[in-house]
Amino acid sequence: MNKVWLIRRIAMSFITILVTIIISWILIEYSPESPANAILSNIRANLAANPKFVKIYESEVQYYESLIPHGNPVIEALTYIANVLRGNLGLDVITEIPVTKLIAQALPWTIFVVSTSLIISFFLGIRIGQKMGYKRGTKIDSALMSTFTVMKSIPIYISGALLLYILGYNLHWFPTGGAYCPCVPMGLTFIGCVLYHSALPILTLTLANLATWALHMRANTIYTLGEDYVTFAEIRGVKDKTIETKYVGRNALLPLYTSLIIGIGFSFGGSVFIEEIFSYPGVGHLLYNAITNNDYTLEMGIFIIIITAVVFGVLIADLTYSLIDPRVRYE
Template identity: 60%
Template sequence: MNYKWLIRRLASVIIAMFVTIVISWALLEYSPYSPANYIMQFINPQDFAQKPGLYSSLIQYLNTLRPHGNPLINAVNYINNVIHGNLGLSIVSDVPVAQIIAAALPWTLFIVTTSILISFFLGIRIGQKLAYIRGSKTDSITTVSLSILRAVPIYVYAALLVFVLGFVYHVFPTGGAYSPNVTPGLNLAFIISVLYHAFLPILSLTLVNLVGWILHMRANTISVLGEDFVNFAEIAGVKKSIIEKKFIGKNAILPLYTSLIIAIGFSFGGSLFVEQTFSYPGVGDLLITAITSNDYPTEMGVFIILIAAVIIGNLIADLTYSFLDPRAKVGEE
């Protein structure tokens, strides 16, 4: 491994995190519509420390993030707080934002990771099969249909599923992460309830991601089928199953690996609509609630999670790709 490249890559990740967090913080913190700016129009900031009750959490929030009038100093103070795990207090509940996110994050990780893995493995199998029958009527109809379905927004899938399977036929619950009648913990009743409530959110995310994986795998497989080493293997009499698995499948999947890791990060954003539709208590639902209630500390905390998921996903993909494809050396220009 090229350690100079690794140091440069880690430095770029830190800089990217820093810049995006500062920009996001500035857009929210100094927005004309932020609760902080609204209240500061009517109340002298010097009197904040003497205001109890209704403004207690907002006061602590302002004292933490705006101890100075200089925006640059305030930004540095905020980054310092983030590094030490201090994301401030929720204006609505007066609870540390880090604690709120820690309670919501596992639910989002569960539905996002599960849906990505299911859609990925199904997608590569279906896409590979479509590539083998390329040019046929079945392939043409399927490809056109998938292209149309790919243009459907994720919230449409979620709304249709919750309406049909939730409200019309009452097959699945329409909200929550588990039944209030079960005791949380490592017991069978709780696990079944969690899977039951997560089925529709996972299905919504899976349907959206599945279409993309099928089309990408089909295109990659068709490209590999035209390579000389595949033709040579066929001429040499290598078994068809071995050609499909080791020669075609492996080389067609490799370009999708980076997309898989990055997709996990970006799926956090897609889960926002799904969790809101199904009232699923993840970070997406938390973000919507924070936006509607002008809970800016919580908004920033969720933004940081989304930013970190995408940037770290890119880093993991860069660092691990060479283990799957020895031809790609980490750090080579």
């Protein structure tokens, strides 16, 4: 691998993260409808209706006014970036708990649920999609195409609510919320409890992603089957299993590899709808609460995690793509 290209690619990723964070911070901080301004407007509206509460709200008004930047935007942004590089994402506006602590508590649950469902759906999807490509035009292919098209068209919050209602509230097969039972001691029982509570969120996300991977893999397989090197391998008498795995499967998988790595990066942001529906204490649930409460420091902290994870996901995809596609390595 070219060292100059590697250094340049890492530098570009780092600059991309910094620029994106600065733009996001400026849009939130200097917006006329910024969270701090919105909260101050509500407090002042309450004071206008009830002037006798001026003393009670005086400290809150001073606190939220201090959160509104009054200096040079560039200097303010550079100060914020310097704090971020030191690991200081500020205090949560509502609870005044460090944002890093709140994210650290929620992130493991999100990574577990979203990444598990993404990996399961990916490997199932590419296998089913490849078989569909080989059996294109048959009744099985048509039935699966219709099924996956319907699955893909249903919004994830609808499918999540249906699974929760049927499997959770009606049949009582799975819990309807939470990540674990607080009364369960640490050990194998606790692990089983965590898996039991995560079953419905993982199932919902797996079904939602499965259709996408399967349909994309089917299209890539059909396209690859028409390539000259596949026809030449068939003429040479190469075994069907070898053609299916090494000639067709591997090349049809290449366009999906980058999407998988980027998807893992996005998984650090969680699934807002799913985590809110199932009351799962992940980053998505945290982000939903931050948006509804105008908690902009927590919003920015979560945005930084998502931005960093996605950019590094793209970087990892670039660095490892040559391992599965020798043509890139030769170039």
